[in-house]
Amino acid sequence: MALKGNLRDFSITQLLNLINLAHKTGTLAIEGPKDTAWVSFRKGKLAYSQMGRDDSHLASSHYRAKKISPSQHKMIRARAGGMSDKELGLLLVNANYITQEDILASLQAEFIGTIHRLFTWAEGRFGFENNVLPPNDKILLRINLENIIIEGSRQLREWEQLQDEIPSLDIALKFTDRPGTKLQNINLSVEEWRVAKYIDPKNSIRQIANTTKMNDLEIRRIVYSLLQAGLIEMVRQEGLEVKPRQIGLPTKDTAEQKSLVNRIIDRIRSI
Amino acid sequence: MQTVKMVITGPFNSGKTEFIQSVSEIDVVATERKISSEAEKIKDTTTVAMDFGRITVDQDLVLYLFGTPGQKRFDFMWEILSEGMLGFIVMVDSTRPETFREARSILETFRAYAPTPYVVTANKQDLDDAWDIEDMRIALRLDPKLKFLPCVATSKDSVKNVLLELLYSILAEMEAGT
Structure with a gap:
């Protein structure tokens, strides 16, 4: 069965509420006027997000979160070209560049940031694909949605x-x-x-x-x-x-x- | 001759006229007019006063089915139509989430008119774009105990099922009250 519509008629906070209460697992794709976003959930919790044109590489997330310097970012991207996010995360932690907590905090900020941007979209076609999740090499989180929904509803x-x-x-x-x-x-x-x-x-x-x-x-x-x-x-x-x-x-x-x-x-x- | 009536309500284009047409023994007495508003031109005509269908139960009893106008500017008809009803059915178009909020509002309005038994139906469940019934229940904030039934208003069997479920609820209320 479809879970499709337009944000104009069914807002992102209403969608998050539905996903939260129904404990849904899958990926929500939203086609906005200028960009496309993908947001994944596991059992009603935010697991992953990606804004179309943003570089989703783990090193880039940490660079945007100011956890690594521009030169470190450049070097990691050059040396870890074919590495998955999970492998790279492990490497960075073992090399004492960053801690595991830093990785989780940066990703959490990045994923929630995507939702905050979606709150500003007045319209956009959306579709939810049940049980579709990002590839295995991506790091998935479990972020409760209640706080995010409250922030969105305040708007x-x-x-x-x-x-x-x-x-x-x-x-x-x-x-x-x-x-x-x-x-x-x-x-x-x-x-x-x-x-x-x-x-x-x-x-x-x-x-x-x-x-x-x-x-x-x-x-x-x-x-x-x-x-x-x-x-x-x-x-x-x-x-x-x-x-x-x-x-x-x-x-x-x-x-x-x-x-x-x-x-x-x-x-x-x-x- | 005794008469009883049921009211079929719901947002614009939710399928109320088709619902009545599927089981009425007479051609539905419709009060349709051409739609003038560009925003509502997803169909050519709409009900402006009421739809009216009939099912003769036996020689002493007739059931009338009244469909309310879906457009909000005709809502002055709702209270008149709801007077003395046996129960009511709220129809929701499963493919148009933009109408869910209005459906909730209509449901609350009818509940306030008369505390009679009612069921809610998710119409157009045969279409590819139809929302899952459990997703709709959350979106419509319906009580988990409330009867929320899948429906295809053009199918006689589907409409019969909805009418029967409402009648079973009415009977259950009577049993509980005795």
């Missing part, structure tokens, strides 16, 4: 879109029961923490906004970020009177109602 400014995403402030919020997601590990802003403190099925979004003295736009933006990161979900506020289910049938007698529905079922089956 959403359109009032209309926020209204569609959160149609009512009279609903409550609760933290999702997702194992492995700890709020303490997420880089929330001060405002986001203020809201998070009051998240409880007993409190409506409107009540949280009043308590934290936030206007509609501010509260919607924060709730949207937390929703996109899969940290919270919207629920009916506890303690509210639940309206009884209304079923439009021409009789009030339950036995008659059931008989009527069963007659419709039999008729539909026979069509």
